[in-house]
Amino acid sequence: EYEVSSKELEMEKRGGRIGPKLTASGRLLVIDDDDVLRSYLRSRLELDGYTVMEAADVESAKKLLREWKFDLVMLDLMMSPQSGYDLFEYLKEDATLKWLPLIVLSGREDLQDKVQCFYLGADDYVTKPFQYEELSARIYGLLTRSKNVENMAFRDPLTGAYNRRYFDHQFSAEIQRVERYPAPLSVVFIDIDRFKQINDAYGHAVGDMVLQGLAHLLQRSVRGSDLVARYGGEEFVLMLPATGGHEALRLMEDIRQQVHGAVIARDEESEYRITFSAGICEWLPGLSREECLNRADKAMYDAKHQGRNRVLL
Numbered sequence: 001e002y003e004v005s006s007k008e009l010e011m012e013k014r015g016g017r018i019g020p021k022l023t024a025s026g027r028l029l030v031i032d033d034d035d036v037l038r039s040y041l042r043s044r045l046e047l048d049g050y051t052v053m054e055a056a057d058v059e060s061a062k063k064l065l066r067e068w069k070f071d072l073v074m075l076d077l078m079m080s081p082q083s084g085y086d087l088f089e090y091l092k093e094d095a096t097l098k099w100l101p102l103i104v105l106s107g108r109e110d111l112q113d114k115v116q117c118f119y120l121g122a123d124d125y126v127t128k129p130f131q132y133e134e135l136s137a138r139i140y141g142l143l144t145r146s147k148n149v150e151n152m153a154f155r156d157p158l159t160g161a162y163n164r165r166y167f168d169h170q171f172s173a174e175i176q177r178v179e180r181y182p183a184p185l186s187v188v189f190i191d192i193d194r195f196k197q198i199n200d201a202y203g204h205a206v207g208d209m210v211l212q213g214l215a216h217l218l219q220r221s222v223r224g225s226d227l228v229a230r231y232g233g234e235e236f237v238l239m240l241p242a243t244g245g246h247e248a249l250r251l252m253e254d255i256r257q258q259v260h261g262a263v264i265a266r267d268e269e270s271e272y273r274i275t276f277s278a279g280i281c282e283w284l285p286g287l288s289r290e291e292c293l294n295r296a297d298k299a300m301y302d303a304k305h306q307g308r309n310r311v312l313l
């Protein structure tokens with residue numbers, strides 16, 4: 001049974017904490033059948049700045065994992081009717097959940113449980129009762145490391161946009177998801193018009209600034225659930241979940257006009273403007289990731305041939 005340690009209660013009364021004041025953020029999922037523990041953890045984690053969701057059993061945890069994107073999961077082993085091990089299997093089979101940082105919260109000290117959990121892919125194993133400060137520090141460390149690894153593996157260093165590897169992975173996962181739970185899904189292929197002329201006329205550094213400017217504008221113009229990635233040199237792709245082809249066309253037409261009217265980058269010498277051409281493909285059942293992207297790419301080439309600075313569906 002979980003108990004708050006006397007030291008902790010003492011600290012809480014003083015409103016203090018051992019560790020540094022955190023500016024923590026992230027969405028955490030606490031899965032435990034112990035109501036008291038869950039609500040205690042939730043209130044402490046929320047004070048640290050996290051967003052917290054709770055599940056009391058494996059089925060409701062699965063439901064939340066399908067509906068939300070979490071940064072970290074805390075999982076109790078001893079639950080009924082299904083145990084925490086059942087959720088382990090579920091997480092490891094799903095491409096989008098496989099690498100989700102996972103801390104096991106267990107009442108069992110058995111070596112066998114610990115060893116099994118780490119082989120199954122747990123990042124940490126904390127036994128109950130625990131002191132909140134220690135758990136909080138473990139969460140913070142795990143989140144920081146996983147964000148860093150994610151950034152290095154999945155972000156383009158020049159623009160900060162996601163890279164092609166991440167896009168392909170997420171797009172495949174999204175296709176898997178809409179095959180199971182039907183919903184609209186569109187992708188957009190964007191290519192800057194006559195970008196070579198910018199490099200030739202003003203130099204590579206200005207070209208780089210322009211790429212950064214466009215990436216920022218794209219990121220500002222889409223929803224949080226949309227994905228912006230740099231796919232190649234001066235090519236960007238967007239993944240737009242819950243968005244049909246015509247809605248994507250309206251969005252892209254709006255972005256096209258914004259870019260056409262904007263100063264995308266500036267330095268002491270000058271202000272730089274660009275246009276882009278884009279192609280959209282709405283995913284339909286049976287289309288592979290490659291086929292879908294090829295269609296968007298082909299629509300983009302048609303837009304080029306029709307005179308550039310336009311978007312085609």
Ligand code: GH3
Pocket residue numbers: 158191192193194195196197199203204205206207208211232233234304308
């Ligand atoms: P189009 O309208 O037909 O797309 O013409 P374009 O000039 O944009 O097309 P092209 O594919 O011929 O040229 C793309 C250029 O993008 C060539 C390459 O030098 C430049 N480029 C690719 N990656 C980078 C980069 O990271 N930084 C800079 N500054 N330029 C890049």
Ligand code: MG
Pocket residue numbers: 032033034076077078079
């Ligand atoms: Mg339990």
Ligand code: MG
Pocket residue numbers: 191192234235
């Ligand atoms: Mg190109």
Ligand code: MG
Pocket residue numbers: 191192193194195234
């Ligand atoms: Mg181009």
